[in-house]
Amino acid sequence: MSRTDSDHTAVGAPLLTVTGLRKAFGDHEVLRSIDLTVRRGQVVALVGPSGSGKTTVLRSLNVLEVPDAGVIQVGSDLTVDFSRPVPKRLLASLRDRSAMVFQHYNLFPHMTVLENVVEGPVQVRRRPRDEALEEAERLLARVGLSDKRDSYPFQLSGGQQQRVGIVRALAMRPQVLLFDEPTSALDPELVGEVLGVIRELSDEGWTMVLVTHELGFAREVADEVVFMDGGVVVEHGPAAKVLGEPQHDRTRLFVRRLQQRF
Amino acid sequence: MESGIDWELVRTSLWPIVKYALIGTVPLTLASFAAGLVLAMAVALARLSRVKVLSGLGRAYVSVIRGTPLLVQLFVIFFGLPSIGVRLDPWPSAIIAFSLNVGGYAAEIIRAAILSVPKGQWEAAHMIGMSNRLALRRIILPQAARVSVPPLSNTFISLVKDTSLASLILVTELFRRAQEIAAFSQEFLVLYVEAAVVYWVLCLFLSVGQSALEGRLDRYVAH
Ligand SMILES: Nc1ncnc2c1ncn2[C@@H]1O[C@H](COP(=O)(O)OP(=O)(O)OP(=O)(O)O)[C@@H](O)[C@H]1O
Ligand SMILES: [Mg+2]
Numbered sequence: 001m002s003r004t005d006s007d008h009t010a011v012g013a014p015l016l017t018v019t020g021l022r023k024a025f026g027d028h029e030v031l032r033s034i035d036l037t038v039r040r041g042q043v044v045a046l047v048g049p050s051g052s053g054k055t056t057v058l059r060s061l062n063v064l065e066v067p068d069a070g071v072i073q074v075g076s077d078l079t080v081d082f083s084r085p086v087p088k089r090l091l092a093s094l095r096d097r098s099a100m101v102f103q104h105y106n107l108f109p110h111m112t113v114l115e116n117v118v119e120g121p122v123q124v125r126r127r128p129r130d131e132a133l134e135e136a137e138r139l140l141a142r143v144g145l146s147d148k149r150d151s152y153p154f155q156l157s158g159g160q161q162q163r164v165g166i167v168r169a170l171a172m173r174p175q176v177l178l179f180d181e182p183t184s185a186l187d188p189e190l191v192g193e194v195l196g197v198i199r200e201l202s203d204e205g206w207t208m209v210l211v212t213h214e215l216g217f218a219r220e221v222a223d224e225v226v227f228m229d230g231g232v233v234v235e236h237g238p239a240a241k242v243l244g245e246p247q248h249d250r251t252r253l254f255v256r257r258l259q260q261r262f
Numbered sequence: 263m264e265s266g267i268d269w270e271l272v273r274t275s276l277w278p279i280v281k282y283a284l285i286g287t288v289p290l291t292l293a294s295f296a297a298g299l300v301l302a303m304a305v306a307l308a309r310l311s312r313v314k315v316l317s318g319l320g321r322a323y324v325s326v327i328r329g330t331p332l333l334v335q336l337f338v339i340f341f342g343l344p345s346i347g348v349r350l351d352p353w354p355s356a357i358i359a360f361s362l363n364v365g366g367y368a369a370e371i372i373r374a375a376i377l378s379v380p381k382g383q384w385e386a387a388h389m390i391g392m393s394n395r396l397a398l399r400r401i402i403l404p405q406a407a408r409v410s411v412p413p414l415s416n417t418f419i420s421l422v423k424d425t426s427l428a429s430l431i432l433v434t435e436l437f438r439r440a441q442e443i444a445a446f447s448q449e450f451l452v453l454y455v456e457a458a459v460v461y462w463v464l465c466l467f468l469s470v471g472q473s474a475l476e477g478r479l480d481r482y483v484a485h
Contacts, residue, residue, distance in 0.1 A: 064385050096391060106386035110404045120390030123400060172390055 015040040015207050016061070016176055021070030021082075023056055030056050031067070032231040038176065038224075041205045045218035045239065048228035049254055054211040055103075057228070058178045061209065063095040074098075074175060098176040099169035104185050105161040107153040113140065113164050114149040117171045125172075132171070139167045143197050159190030166197055177201065179210040215258050219243050227251045268449055275443045275453060279436060283460050286435025290425045293357050295418055298364025305369035310376060320369070327366025333427050335359050340431040356428040364421060371413045375406035408479045415472040419465050426461070436460060 018036040022029070031053045038044045046054045059065040061072065069083040074097040080090055108116050117136040121127045140146050143163040153161055162182055169177055179198065183191040195217050202208060202221045212218050218225055218239060225242040227235045227250075235242055235251045246252045308320035327335070340355040350358070379402050387397035429438035437457050444453035 062389055064388060092391065095388070100385075100389045102382060102386065102389075104382055106380075106382040108383065108386065108401055110408070119400065120392075123396060124391040168386075168390070 012039050012041065014038070015042075015075060016209075017071075017073040018057075018061070019071045019073075021057070021060060021072070022068045023053075023060060023065060024068055030231050031060070031070075034070070034228075034231075034233055036226060036233070038207060038209060040207055042223045043202045043208045043210060043221050044224045044226060045222035046209060046211045046226050046228060047213070047215065047218060047243075047254070048234075052228040053231045054228055055180055058100065058180050058209060058211055061176070062098050062100045062178055063091050064100070066091070096172075097174060098178050099172040099174035100178040100180065101162070101165050101169050101182050103181045105153070105158070105165045107161055107164055107168070109153050112150050112152055113145065113156070116153070116164060117168050120168070120172050136167070136171055139170050140164075142200075143167055144193075157190060158186045159193045162186065162194045163197055166194075166201075170201075175207060177206055177208045179208065179212070181211050181213065184213060213258060215243055215255065227254065229254070268447075268452060271447055271449055271452055272456060275440075275447075275456060278443065279440050279453075279456060279460055282434060282439035283436040283464065286433065286439070287422065287425050287437075287464070290353075290356060290360070290428060290433065290435055291418070291422050294360030294425070295364055295421055297357065297361035298421075299368055299414075301361060301365030302368030302372055305365055306372035306376065309369065309373050324366050324369055327363055328370075332359070332363050332424055333430070335363060336427055336431055352428070352431050352433040355431055356425070356433045360421060360425065360428075363424075364417060367417050368414060371410050371417065372406065375410035376402060378409050379405045411476055411479055412472070415468070415475070419468050419472075422464055422468065423461055426457075 014037050016036070016038040018034060021031050021034040021036075023031040034053070034057060036044070036057070046057060048054055056065055060067045060070075066086075067082040071079060071081045071083075072094060073079045074094065078093060078097065080086055080094050108119065111119065114133065114136055117139065118129065118132040121132040121135070122129050137146065137149065140149055143166065145160060145163055145167070148156060148160060148164075153164070156164065162185075166182075182198065183194050186194065191214070195214070198208070198210070198217075199221055210218070210222065222239040224236060225239045226233055227242055227246070227248075229250050235246060235248050242251065243255055246255055305320045305323055308316040309324070311317050311320075336356065336359040339359045340350065340352065343350065376398075383401055383405065384397055387401040392400065425435060426437040428435055429441060432438075434442075440453045440457035444450045447453070
């Protein structure tokens, strides 16, 4: 499960740079000029109240939403400027750079675990099936799901489904992994197994952007925390700093509220 | 009772009627349903298209088909079209009319089934790099197919019965054969009840098949 990207940027250099990202739905400005830098191997946690635009940022990075303006740069060789019309081909290469783990897993219910994982590599990336299957089995073994390879998603617990979701994302060999509240749909006793996998990925040096309400976990794995509110980045910095001694009232209020809840 | 059931007639007429079920009703149903499904898929996709002209055409088509009687559609094609020089034999007329009809109803079923697949499935498909086309083929349609089996089976069973209307444009199928024998023997009740029983048995088989198919498809879906 080592990183397989072909980019030769040095460790620690910015891998993902977002500048002036904007998105509106109708008159509702959901993102008002977001800036974000993610260094290679870094884990960045996006936190903030409901509706602040965290999911929209992730979805923009994976081009599930097309931003209205702003620049997204991945590695040294791909820059997409959304203030101009972007050719489809460029959108596709941007999407290829990242892979998303969804809040509600979104596994394909008519496919087995193994089929879910190799679908992208085989059907989209046109990798040889045998090779894709081999890699899928290796990845499934790493998250402890070898015995579930032939199960259908509905036969799995939420935690197992989300681990398959993670493996499906890994199998796309992305440069950046995107997680949208990967544990918020899980029963409390299943949260640990998914966080465990994410922790391992971070130890292995994967670059990740993680939207989460698990502030304890964010503090533990995130190198950097970005606090968003109302479509802007209010505060960002090292996890301990932003979550431990927030500089802004809104951040302070948010952290205090979440801590009271648990 | 003087006029009891003429069992001899029942016995001798059964095979001709069953025969025309097999060489008339069944192929007419299968051909019309197959063509109708292909048409329905195209119309469903047109209806879902972002291209306004396409979705408008699809909607108009569905509206006309569902808003007019099947018998009238049949008559327009067989008795009406010759006035503009389009002269079709009974069989092609019937197959065209029935497929157009199935196309209208099944299009709505397929469209609803496609829309019933959660948005997250499209997103997951796009996330792994699929185009809309590939996502539709690999991810959405297989799931929509499961949802649409019960209503499409109902359409199919209705079609079996509706093909009896083809007797009115001179297609010799189950019902027309029964009519012929009835006219000849003057035993209307016996022959028409016999025809009804044969339709009923056909549909009985189909609903058993439908349950089996649904059972198979249900294996892979939760809830
Ligand atoms: N497709 C859409 N159409 C219209 N409005 C949308 C759409 N997607 C998101 N929004 C709106 O944009 C705002 C930000 O949404 P977003 O999902 O990014 O927030 P979030 O920070 O992820 O919130 P949560 O913590 O609840 O997941 C919300 O007000 C939401 O209603
Ligand atoms: Mg969200």
